[in-house]
Amino acid sequence: MESKTLEIRNLNTSFFTQQGEVRAACDVCLEVQPGQITGIVGESGCGKSVTARSVMGLVRYPGRVVSGEILLDGKAMTGISGKEACSLRGAEVSMIFQEPMTSLNPVMKVGKQVEEALLLHRKLSKKEAAKSAAQMLEKVGISDVKNRMECYPHQLSGGLRQRVMIAMAMICSPKLLIADEPTTALDVTVEAQILRLMKQLCDAGTSILLISHNLGVIAQICDYVYVMYAGRVVEQADTMTLFDHPAHPYTRGLLQAARSLRSDAEVLATIPGVVPNLLHLPAGCSFSPRCGQCQEPCKTSMPDMLPAGEKGHLVRCFLAEKEKQQPVEAI
Amino acid sequence: MVSDRSRKIVREYEEQQKNAVAGMNASSDGSALAGKDAKEREEELKREIGEAETFFTLMRRLVRENKLAVFSAAVILLFILAAVFAPLLTPYSFSDMDLMNRLCAPSSAHLFGTDAAGRDILTRLLYGSRVSLLTGVVPTIMSMLGGALLGVIAGYLQGIVDAVIMRIADVVLAFPSMLLAMVIVYMLGDGLVNIFLTLALVNWASVARIVRAQTLALKETEYVEAARVIGVSRTRIMFRHLLPNCLPTLIVLFTLNVPSAILTESSLSFLGLGVQPPNASWGLMVNEGRQYLYNAPWVSLVPSIAIMLIVLAFNFLGDGLRDVLDPYQKK
Numbered sequence: 122m123e124s125k126t127l128e129i130r131n132l133n134t135s136f137f138t139q140q141g142e143v144r145a146a147c148d149v150c151l152e153v154q155p156g157q158i159t160g161i162v163g164e165s166g167c168g169k170s171v172t173a174r175s176v177m178g179l180v181r182y183p184g185r186v187v188s189g190e191i192l193l194d195g196k197a198m199t200g201i202s203g204k205e206a207c208s209l210r211g212a213e214v215s216m217i218f219q220e221p222m223t224s225l226n227p228v229m230k231v232g233k234q235v236e237e238a239l240l241l242h243r244k245l246s247k248k249e250a251a252k253s254a255a256q257m258l259e260k261v262g263i264s265d266v267k268n269r270m271e272c273y274p275h276q277l278s279g280g281l282r283q284r285v286m287i288a289m290a291m292i293c294s295p296k297l298l299i300a301d302e303p304t305t306a307l308d309v310t311v312e313a314q315i316l317r318l319m320k321q322l323c324d325a326g327t328s329i330l331l332i333s334h335n336l337g338v339i340a341q342i343c344d345y346v347y348v349m350y351a352g353r354v355v356e357q358a359d360t361m362t363l364f365d366h367p368a369h370p371y372t373r374g375l376l377q378a379a380r381s382l383r384s385d386a387e388v389l390a391t392i393p394g395v396v397p398n399l400l401h402l403p404a405g406c407s408f409s410p411r412c413g414q415c416q417e418p419c420k421t422s423m424p425d426m427l428p429a430g431e432k433g434h435l436v437r438c439f440l441a442e443k444e445k446q447q448p449v450e451a452i
Numbered sequence: 453m454v455s456d457r458s459r460k461i462v463r464e465y466e467e468q469q470k471n472a473v474a475g476m477n478a479s480s481d482g483s484a485l486a487g488k489d490a491k492e493r494e495e496e497l498k499r500e501i502g503e504a505e506t507f508f509t510l511m512r513r514l515v516r517e518n519k520l521a522v523f524s525a526a527v528i529l530l531f532i533l534a535a536v537f538a539p540l541l542t543p544y545s546f547s548d549m550d551l552m553n554r555l556c557a558p559s560s561a562h563l564f565g566t567d568a569a570g571r572d573i574l575t576r577l578l579y580g581s582r583v584s585l586l587t588g589v590v591p592t593i594m595s596m597l598g599g600a601l602l603g604v605i606a607g608y609l610q611g612i613v614d615a616v617i618m619r620i621a622d623v624v625l626a627f628p629s630m631l632l633a634m635v636i637v638y639m640l641g642d643g644l645v646n647i648f649l650t651l652a653l654v655n656w657a658s659v660a661r662i663v664r665a666q667t668l669a670l671k672e673t674e675y676v677e678a679a680r681v682i683g684v685s686r687t688r689i690m691f692r693h694l695l696p697n698c699l700p701t702l703i704v705l706f707t708l709n710v711p712s713a714i715l716t717e718s719s720l721s722f723l724g725l726g727v728q729p730p731n732a733s734w735g736l737m738v739n740e741g742r743q744y745l746y747n748a749p750w751v752s753l754v755p756s757i758a759i760m761l762i763v764l765a766f767n768f769l770g771d772g773l774r775d776v777l778d779p780y781q782k783k
Contacts, residue, residue: 229696286678
């Protein structure tokens with residue numbers, strides 16, 4: 122079998138609050154294939170970011186990874202020393218964040234920030250580092266690099282800053298780039314540029330794990346998609362299959378909410394109810410209280426990931442078998 | 453700093469860049485496509501956002517924007533020069549008594565009059581400024597270095613290290629600082645070096661407190677996470693990312709602590725625990741004039757005004773520096 126860039130097996134990440142244990146990521150299994158862009162989509166608080174942070178070892182107190190395995194290119198990321206983690210981060214796996222406005226150190230010149238990873242992981246002289254930093258910045262589409270490298274972050278616009286962030290993350294050409302809602306804070310035109318850039322990076326050999334709540338973004342660039350709900354993966358499929366034949370009622374709801382924009386409907390389609398409190402998850406399937414097709418077994422037990430239709434299409438729903446036959450309504 | 457007009461230009465520039473990006477493929481030659489026009493714009497942009505900020509451009513801005521700070525700097529410089537060249541500036545000795553001319557009023561022979569031992573007050577003031585400036589700056593630098601170091605370590609590592617450092621700081625802060633200083637001076641014995649040590653030992657705790665608080669806030673920011681993500685070690689994060697961001701606070705603190713150290717030294721000398729006669733110190737001089745406040749007010753008044761001037765000058769300069777150095781406040 123081909124080796125995966127990232128493999129997460131049964132990841133459990135919990136936050137130990139005063140009210141009790143909050144299971145933010147629950148038995149998450151996830152794979153990123155080399156050279157692909159894999160998406161995670163879901164509402165706020167569904168565990169997307171926590172999963173990504175668990176990979177990077179960035180889960181904040183009082184949270185921690187309780188159990189599970191995280192393999193980066195076959196090497197374990199969990200249970201390694203701080204030093205080892207430092208040498209992996211940046212070199213093998215890197216991450217970009219949602220807020221380009223606050224993700225750069227305000228008192229450091231952007232050139233220096235891009236060089237930093239190089240100086241840490243590669244044995245380069247300052248001069249060489251500066252040179253390859255300049256090349257990287259050019260590669261991410263920044264012109265007038267020489268002057269920009271001497272700028273402080275506040276002198277750059279949001280789009281430029283996000284490009285700098287990407288350059289920072291990509292400078293050591295990591296195998297995996299985790300992008301946590303990289304375009305949420307940007308306007309649509311800049312978003313398009315950044316997405317194009319990410320696609321280019323992916324073509325150049327970096328696998329990307331893209332986290333987003335924007336189905337449009339996912340549809341545009343992802344090869345494979347995971348849908349998360351209340352800390353669990355509820356559906357996974359390659360992008361085409363997921364958008365054409367969504368099997369989980371939640372996924373269908375999401376897609377309907379997005380699609381109704383284009384229709385003439387006066388009222389936006391919504392999913393009734395709210396995301397359950399992770400402290401008091403409903404018994405059985407966590408989506409059952411909001412599900413229109415909820416049946417008896419749904420209220421008592423959590424379904425496993427069941428195959429649905431196409432190869433590689435898995436869904437956490439008892440109705441999966443039935444869904445297969447049921448055609449999805451036309452757009 | 454970046455004016456509205458330059459923002460507009462940056463925006464236009466980016467739009468152009470965007471068009472260029474849209475027009476091209478992976479080849480990153482956007483500016484060539486946009487043609488010569490882009491180059492002209494670039495020049496304009498460079499003129500508008502200015503060259504990279506160096507120490508000199510910062511200083512130039514300080515001179516332009518804050519006349520009071522510049523004036524204060526001049527006052528401080530004047531005191532420093534006076535301290536250095538004291539023997540050249542006055543024909544009198546700071547210690548030789550002249551009992552025929554006790555408590556002379558200011559005159560052309562004695563510009564600020566004479567004290568109870570007939571010593572020229574101007575002369576003693578000049579020599580005293582050596583002590584005052586040194587006790588202002590040296591122990592403050594010592595306490596800032598120590599306090600910032602301990603504060604950033606406590607704030608970033610937290611846990612037991614934090615608890616130990618901060619409890620010691622609490623103990624130091626719990627004593628009235630004057631009492632603590634007196635006890636330490638008493639134990640160490642008088643002498644300038646011991647006064648330096650005393651003032652540093654009394655002042656580090658408040659610096660540590662403030663830096664720790666700042667660190668706690670800063671360590672949650674995304675740029676610290678971004679630094680961790682590219683594999684920056686804990687030590688490097690503390691010293692390269694957190695401390696520089698505390699710098700504006702530290703500068704303000706410095707300019708508050710220098711005058712307070714000067715005042716503490718003056719108080720100690722006033723109480724007879726600091727600089728010993730016949731050496732001159734402003735605090736000591738105020739004390740010496742105390743008994744003659746009614747018939748020869750200048751004996752106390754002149755050194756008091758000197759203390760006030762230097763304290764105010766440091767405060768104003770600190771304010772100005774903070775405005776220039778703080779990247780958040782840049783207009």
